[in-house]
C-alpha cells in the first residue's frame with residue numbers, strides 16, 4: 074500500500090519507518106527544507122533507539138520518501154496520517170493549529186478517494202472539524218473518509234511499540250475506511266478496538282490521564298511514607314502484587330514530564346470543563362505532580378540550609394525519561410533552573426539529551442562527558458533520569474570524584490543501604 078505521514082516527529086517518522094519496513098511505500102511530508110534534506114540521506118531529527126538504521130534501510134530500499142509538497146505525497150497514497158504536534162495552549166487546551174493546517178493542505182491536494190487518519194492526540198470532535206476543513210478545501214470529484222487512530226507509542230521504545238502495540242484503536246463510521254486501515258495493520262499485533270471517532274479520541278486522553286494518575290498516586294504515597302517512616306518502594310511493591318492493580322507506573326520520583334502526560338492531563342481537564350464537568354481527580358493529579366518536583370527541590374535546599382550559593386551540583390540525566398533526547402516538560406528544567414537561580418554551579422551529564430538541553434536550560438551550565446566528570450569537585454550529585462548507565466555507575470569511583478558524598482536519587486535507582494555503606498548521605502523519594 075502507499076501511505077503518507079504528515080509530520081516527521083516522534084510519531085510521524087516512527088510510523089512511517091515501521092510501515093515502510095513492512096513493505097509499504099511511505100511518503101513523509103514536512104515543512105522544514107533542511108530536515109527533509111537530512112531525512113533523504115537517512116538522518117533523523119531526534120534520537121530514538123534503532124530509528125536511524127530503520128530510516129536509512131528504507132530510504133535505500135526506495136520505500137521511504139520525503140517531500141515538502143503535499144501533492145507529491147497525497148496523490149499516490151491510499152491512507153494519509155496526520156501526525157503533527159498538538160501542544161498545550163496556556164489555558165491547557167490542545168492547540169490544533171497544525172492539525173487544521175495539515176487538513177487544509179491535504180484537502181487542496183486531494184484526488185480520487187482517500188482515507189484521512191488523525192494520529193495526533195486531539196479532543197473529541199476534532200476529527201469532525203478535520204472532515205469539514207477537508208470538505209471545504211478539496212476539489213470537486215475528490216472524496217474521502219476520516220478516521221481517528223490515536224498513537225500509543227512511548228519514546229525510547231517507539232519502534233517495538235509500533236510493531237507490537239497492546240491495541241490498535243480505529244474510530245470511524247466508514248466501513249471502507251475501517252477495512253483499509255485494518256488491512257494496513259494486518260502485520261501488526263494488538264487487539265483492534267473499533268469505535269466512532271469521539272470514542273477513539275477520548276480513549277487516548279483517558280489512557281494517558283490514568284497512567285499519570287498512577288504516577289501521582291505513587292508520589293502521594295511516597296510523601297506519606299516519609300512522614301510515617303514507611304518505605305514507599307516496599308509499600309508499592311506490596312500494592313502492585315495485587316493482580317487487579319499491577320506495579321506498572323506505581324513508581325515514585327520527581328514527577329512525570331515529557332510531551333504527552335502533562336499536556337494531555339491538562340487538556341482532558343479543559344475538555345471536561347467545556348462540557349460542565351469539574352474533573353477534580355485530574356486536577357489533583359496535576360497538582361501532586363507539580364508538588365513532587367517542588368518537594369524534591371526542598372530536600373536539596375534544606376540539605377544546604379537554603380545556602381546554594383557557591384555550591385557545585387552534579388546532575389545525572391536531563392531528558393524527561395531514559396532512551397530519548399526529548400526535553401519537553403522535563404523535571405530537570407525546573408530543578409536546574411531553581412539551583413542556578415539560587416546561586417549554585419551546575420555540572421550536568423546526559424547520554425543523549427545535552428544538545429537539546431542547551432536550548433532550554435539556563436546559561437552557565439557545564440556539560441560533562443560522563444557521570445564521573447560531572448561529579449568532579451561537586452557538593453552533591455542528583456539523579457533525575459533513570460538511564461541504565463546511571464544504574465550501573467561505579468559508585469566507588471563516583472564517590473572519589475565528589476567533594477561531598479551526598480546523593481539525591483530522584484528516581485530511586487540505588488539501594489539506600491549499599492550507598493550509605495559507601496559513605497554517602499542518601500536522599501531518595503519516599504524512603505530513608
Ligand SMILES: NC(=O)c1ccc[n+]([C@@H]2O[C@H](COP(=O)([O-])OP(=O)(O)OC[C@H]3O[C@@H](n4cnc5c(N)ncnc54)[C@H](O)[C@@H]3O)[C@@H](O)[C@H]2O)c1
Pocket residue numbers: 079080081082083084085102103104105156157158159171172174175192193194195224225226227228332333
Ligand atoms: N511523542 C510521543 O511519545 C507521542 C505518543 C503518542 C501520541 N503523541 C501525539 O502525537 C502528536 C505528534 O507528537 P510528536 O511527539 O510526534 O510531535 P513532534 O513535535 O515531535 O512532531 C510534530 C511534527 O509535525 C510537523 N508539522 C507541524 N505542522 C505541520 C504541517 N502543517 N505540515 C507538515 N508537518 C507539520 C513538525 O514539523 C514536526 O515534524 C501529538 O499530538 C502528540 O500528543 C505523541
